Amino acid sequence: MTTTNVTELRKNLFNTIDSVIKFNETVQVVTKNGNAILLSEEDYNALLETVYLMSQPGLVSKIKEGEKEKTSEMSEFNPNEEW
Numbered sequence: 001m002t003t004t005n006v007t008e009l010r011k012n013l014f015n016t017i018d019s020v021i022k023f024n025e026t027v028q029v030v031t032k033n034g035n036a037i038l039l040s041e042e043d044y045n046a047l048l049e050t051v052y053l054m055s056q057p058g059l060v061s062k063i064k065e066g067e068k069e070k071t072s073e074m075s076e077f078n079p080n081e082e083w
Contacts, residue, residue, distance in 0.1 A: 003028045 002016075002025060009016060009029055019025050020040050027038040039047075053059060 001026045001028055003030060005030050 002019075004012075004016070004027060006029060009027075016027055016038070020027060020038055021042075024040055024043055026043070029036045029038060
């Protein structure tokens with residue numbers, strides 16, 4: 001994570017935003033009133049998705065159960081099969 005202040009951010013705004021988007025770099029903007037984080041839309045959406053998935057009751061345990069399942073015991077996906 002890169003850290004900058006508002007004055008430096010203003011001077012380099014285009015390059016900073018370009019770097020955030022191209023390289024998924026997170027930038028911490030430090031001010032006397034508190035700090036802010038600048039991140040790409042892609043990273044923001046991924047963060048929201050992670051928060052949503054982690055908030056689903058039982059989902060993590062179901063995923064862990066699925067990881068233990070042997071692939072030899074799984075059936076092949078059939079798109080015509082009814083659920």
